[in-house]
Amino acid sequence: MNVLVGLGGSDESIKTLRQTIDRTQDVGDDLTIAVLEKPESKRSQDEMYEEATDLLSEAGVDADLVRLEGDPGSALVDHAEQGEFDQLVIGGGTLSPMGKIQLGPITEFVLLNAPTTVKLVR
Amino acid sequence: MGRARLYPDEPSGPFPSPPSTIEDREGRDIEIRAPGELTTDLDAVVEMYDQFDPTDRAQGIPPTGEDRIRNWLETIADESVNVIAHHKPDGDIDVDSSADSDGEVIAHAMLVPDADDPAAIEDNGDIEWELAIFVLQDYQQAGIGTHLLKHLLGHASDVGIERVWLTVERWNNPAIALYERVGFEASGTESFEQEMSIRLE
Numbered sequence: 001m002n003v004l005v006g007l008g009g010s011d012e013s014i015k016t017l018r019q020t021i022d023r024t025q026d027v028g029d030d031l032t033i034a035v036l037e038k039p040e041s042k043r044s045q046d047e048m049y050e051e052a053t054d055l056l057s058e059a060g061v062d063a064d065l066v067r068l069e070g071d072p073g074s075a076l077v078d079h080a081e082q083g084e085f086d087q088l089v090i091g092g093g094t095l096s097p098m099g100k101i102q103l104g105p106i107t108e109f110v111l112l113n114a115p116t117t118v119k120l121v122r
Numbered sequence: 123m124g125r126a127r128l129y130p131d132e133p134s135g136p137f138p139s140p141p142s143t144i145e146d147r148e149g150r151d152i153e154i155r156a157p158g159e160l161t162t163d164l165d166a167v168v169e170m171y172d173q174f175d176p177t178d179r180a181q182g183i184p185p186t187g188e189d190r191i192r193n194w195l196e197t198i199a200d201e202s203v204n205v206i207a208h209h210k211p212d213g214d215i216d217v218d219s220s221a222d223s224d225g226e227v228i229a230h231a232m233l234v235p236d237a238d239d240p241a242a243i244e245d246n247g248d249i250e251w252e253l254a255i256f257v258l259q260d261y262q263q264a265g266i267g268t269h270l271l272k273h274l275l276g277h278a279s280d281v282g283i284e285r286v287w288l289t290v291e292r293w294n295n296p297a298i299a300l301y302e303r304v305g306f307e308a309s310g311t312e313s314f315e316q317e318m319s320i321r322l323e
């Protein structure tokens with residue numbers, strides 16, 4: 001399967017990437033990692049890019065790594081439309097102090113607009 | 123966590139403080155009180171959530187199954203601020219002094235601090251508090267949610283809390299109507315959830 005994973009730079013992004021890498025190793029998916037531009041994130045785009053590079057080499061997994069500029073949701077969906085992807089993977093929401101699952105506006109945009117199956121990682 | 127949220131400039135209130143006994147629209151006597159600590163009432167509250175109709179869950183809470191419910195409440199219990207509603211048994215014909223004469227818990231509302239280290243909170247006014255409220259299905263639409271919410275805010279104000287926020291699914295009209303009625307305003311970006319906030323006097 002041809003998988004595109006979008007990372008915004010939160011802790012959730014790290015978890016999403018780890019799980020996706022594990023799965024890639026198990027089933028031999030083709031993986032593309034898109035690092036999004038999300039200024040309010042914990043990690044800058046550069047930091048997220050570097051961390052993704054490290055995680056990939058640690059795992060010994062080969063993947064395409066791209067930077068996407070502009071609005072994260074639409075940039076990701078655009079990229080998914082242009083490639084031959086079977087699945088788009090993003091983080092599955094953060095937990096509030098109360099334990100409520102919160103899905104942000106990017107997740108909403110991707111769910112409503114993506115041409116492929118979307119996987120939310122928890 | 124700890125992200126600064128937007129709050130209305132104008133404070134809302136005053137709100138009533140617990141304890142109170144109210145009569146709901148079905149004529150049932152409902153007692154609202156604030157336990158010093160949730161742990162004293164934990165079993166009764168767990169039991170209420172265990173009876174909660176799963177179709178009425180909001181954003182993954184309450185979890186289902188007694189163990190997961192208990193685990194969830196224990197995780198947030200320590201520093202949370204709570205109000206509990208009991209349905210007082212009808213008539214005082216049978217004034218036996220059983221410890222259970224409180225009646226069953228039929229609603230619960232709480233505030234949880236948005237702090238990395240809740241045990242280190244010095245002033246409740248420095249912290250933003252997240253709100254949630256649940257009324258058991260058989261007791262919904264009888265005015266209990268409104269009373270319980272007001273008493274939670276009254277109690278919060280008593281303990282120095284000033285900023286309260288929540289998120290609610292955009293299509294949860296009963297909850298949004300309830301929050302707006304007491305003074306919550308929409309804040310933050312809209313997605314599947316609407317963020318709302320209130321400032322207390």
Ligand SMILES: CC(C)(COP(=O)(O)OP(=O)(O)OC[C@H]1O[C@@H](n2cnc3c(N)ncnc32)[C@H](O)[C@@H]1OP(=O)(O)O)[C@@H](O)C(=O)NCCC(=O)NCCS
Pocket residue numbers: 178179180253254255256257258261262263264265266267268269290294295296297299300
């Ligand atoms: C939201 C909730 C707490 C409201 O409690 P409640 O005791 O039913 O609330 P009230 O009876 O005080 O009703 C308040 C108002 O909400 C509105 N409302 C209540 N139920 C409604 C329904 N099913 N459809 C539309 N509006 C409704 C009405 O405007 C009502 O005003 P009214 O008193 O003039 O009729 C309760 O429905 C609940 O526990 N829901 C499931 C959990 C949840 O969604 N919690 C909120 C997110 S944490």
